[in-house]
Amino acid sequence: VMKRLSFLYLTLLFVFFNLSAYAQSEPVTWESKLVKTGESTYELQLTANTQDNWIIYSQHIGEDGPIPTSFEVYLPEGASLEGPFQEPDNGIESKDELFEMTLLKFKGPATFTQTIISEKELDSIAGEINFMTCDNKRCLPPATVSFKTIL
Secondary structure (H helix, E strand, O other): HHHHHHHHHHHHHHHHHHHHHHOOOOOOEEEEEEEEEEOOEEEEEEEEEEOOOOEEEEEOOOOOOOOOOEEEEOOOEEEEEEEEEEEEOOEEEEOOOOOEEEEEEOOOOOOEEEEEEEEOOOOEEEEEEEEHHHHHEEEEEOOOEEEEEEE
């Protein structure tokens, strides 16, 4: 009985440490910020922080490529998006060996920005980010993360 309990304890300990190590090793984390830029204008900043050798892809990807980065912003009544999300200036356009095509990629920190116009004072904005991340050997399945930023 004691051997079984020890084995069970060691197994659970092993699983716990592997799960916590996996949780700490997310290759991409996101930060969000809302900045008031005028009387009725705001800038939403969504920043991807990637670990070494990991990248995310542009919003503008052709067919047969990876999943493009995309954003969904939940706007309150009286607010609207002004144009599309602007991509960071630090993109790397190069031949992607995994997809065998030229793609625009970003290593973090990479900040995507969106202008929001609102009739009413905004105090927070929420939404979702959908993205795919790869290193030079593999890609992880597409992920969706939620964000909520407070002014």
